[in-house]
Amino acid sequence: MTTTIDGARIARDIRARVAERVAETAACGRVPGLATILVGDDPASAVYVAAKRRAIREAGMRDFHRHLSRHASGDEVAAVIDELAADPDVSGILLQLPLPAQLDAATLIDRIPAAKDVDGLTTASAGRLARGERGLRPCTPSGVIELLDAEGIELRGACVAVVGWGELVGRPLAQLLLRRGATVTVAHEFTADLAAVTRPADIVVVATGVRGLVGPEHVKPGATVIDVGIHRTPEGLTGDVRAAELDGIASRITPVPGGVGPMTIAMLMVNTLRAAEWNAVPKTVPA
Numbered sequence: 001m002t003t004t005i006d007g008a009r010i011a012r013d014i015r016a017r018v019a020e021r022v023a024e025t026a027a028c029g030r031v032p033g034l035a036t037i038l039v040g041d042d043p044a045s046a047v048y049v050a051a052k053r054r055a056i057r058e059a060g061m062r063d064f065h066r067h068l069s070r071h072a073s074g075d076e077v078a079a080v081i082d083e084l085a086a087d088p089d090v091s092g093i094l095l096q097l098p099l100p101a102q103l104d105a106a107t108l109i110d111r112i113p114a115a116k117d118v119d120g121l122t123t124a125s126a127g128r129l130a131r132g133e134r135g136l137r138p139c140t141p142s143g144v145i146e147l148l149d150a151e152g153i154e155l156r157g158a159c160v161a162v163v164g165w166g167e168l169v170g171r172p173l174a175q176l177l178l179r180r181g182a183t184v185t186v187a188h189e190f191t192a193d194l195a196a197v198t199r200p201a202d203i204v205v206v207a208t209g210v211r212g213l214v215g216p217e218h219v220k221p222g223a224t225v226i227d228v229g230i231h232r233t234p235e236g237l238t239g240d241v242r243a244a245e246l247d248g249i250a251s252r253i254t255p256v257p258g259g260v261g262p263m264t265i266a267m268l269m270v271n272t273l274r275a276a277e278w279n280a281v282p283k284t285v286p287a
C-alpha cells in the first residue's frame with residue numbers, strides 16, 4: 001500500500017510552531033519582518049507573492065512589500081534592495097523570480113546580504129551551504145528534508161537519487177542530503193539511463209520541470225518518492241511523477257498539490273524567523 005505524504009499538514013504544523021515563536025519574540029519587543037519585492041505584473045509571480053505575504057501575516061510577522069514597475073531599471077531595484085538591507089525592522093528580503101528581461105537576476109540577488117537572504121539563493125549562501133557553514137538554506141530543498149524527517153525516514157546511509165540538478169532545488173538538495181549522511185546520485189537531462197540511476201534508490205526526489213517524467217519503471221518497490229515538480233494543466237496541478245502509476249509500488253509519495261509546495265512557504269517562514277533571531281541586536285547596551 002502506498003501512503004500519501006500530507007505536506008499540507010506538515011507545513012501547517014511548522015507554521016504554527018513559527019507563529020508561537022514569533023509571539024514569544026514579539027513579547028520581547030522584536031517582531032520579525034519579511035520584505036517581498038515584485039517587479040512587473042507576471043500573474044503567477046503575483047499569486048506566489050500574495051501567498052507568501054499572507055503566510056507572513058498569519059505567522060504574526062511584519063509584511064513589507066515593494067511593487068516595482070515592469071520597466072524598472074537595475075539601479076532602481078538595487079536601490080530598493082539596499083534600503084531594505086539597511087532597515088533593521090526587515091529580517092529577510094525576497095526578490096521574486098523571474099525578473100523582467102532587462103534585469104540581471106544573479107547580480108540583483110547577490111545584492112541581498114547573506115544575513116537577510118531568506119531564499120538562500122545568493123552566492124554567499126550557496127558557498128556557506130557548500131562549506132557546511134551556518135547560513136540560510138533554499139526553501140524548497142530544505143522543505144524536502146523536513147518532509148522526510150517528519151515522516152521518520154532515515155537519511156543516514158540511505159541511497160537517494162535526485163533527478164534534476166537545478167540551482168533552486170536539485171543542487172542544494174544534493175548537498176543537504178550529503179550532509180545528512182545519505183549516499184546521493186544526481187541525474188539530469190544528459191543521464192543516459194535514468195531508470196538505472198533511480199531504481200536502486202531508497203528515496204527518489206524529482207525536480208526537473210518535465211511533467212510525468214518518473215513512473216513505475218524508475219522506482220523500486222518500497223521506495224519513497226518526492227515530487228517537486230509543479231505543472232498547471234486544464235485538469236489542475238500535476239507533477240514530474242506519474243503518481244497514480246506508482247500506487248502499490250512506492251511505500252510513500254508526495255501529492256501535487258499538497259506535497260512539497262506548502263513546505264516551500266513554511267520554510268520561508270522558518271528562514272525569516274531564523275534570520276530575525278540571528279540578526280537580533282540587544283535593545284539595550286548591557287551595563
Ligand SMILES: NC(=O)c1ccc[n+]([C@@H]2O[C@H](COP(=O)([O-])OP(=O)(O)OC[C@H]3O[C@@H](n4cnc5c(N)ncnc54)[C@H](O)[C@@H]3O)[C@@H](O)[C@H]2O)c1
Nearest residue numbers: 140164165166168169188189207208209228229230261264
Ligand atoms: N514545489 C515547489 O515549491 C517548487 C519550488 C521550486 C521549483 N519547483 C519545480 O521544480 C522543478 C525544477 O525546478 P528547478 O528550478 O530546479 O528547474 P531547472 O530548470 O533549474 O532544472 C531542471 C533540471 O532538470 C534536469 N532535467 C531536465 N530534463 C530531464 C530529464 N529528461 N531527465 C532528467 N533530468 C532532466 C535538468 O538537467 C536540470 O538539471 C520545476 O518543475 C519547478 O516548477 C517547485
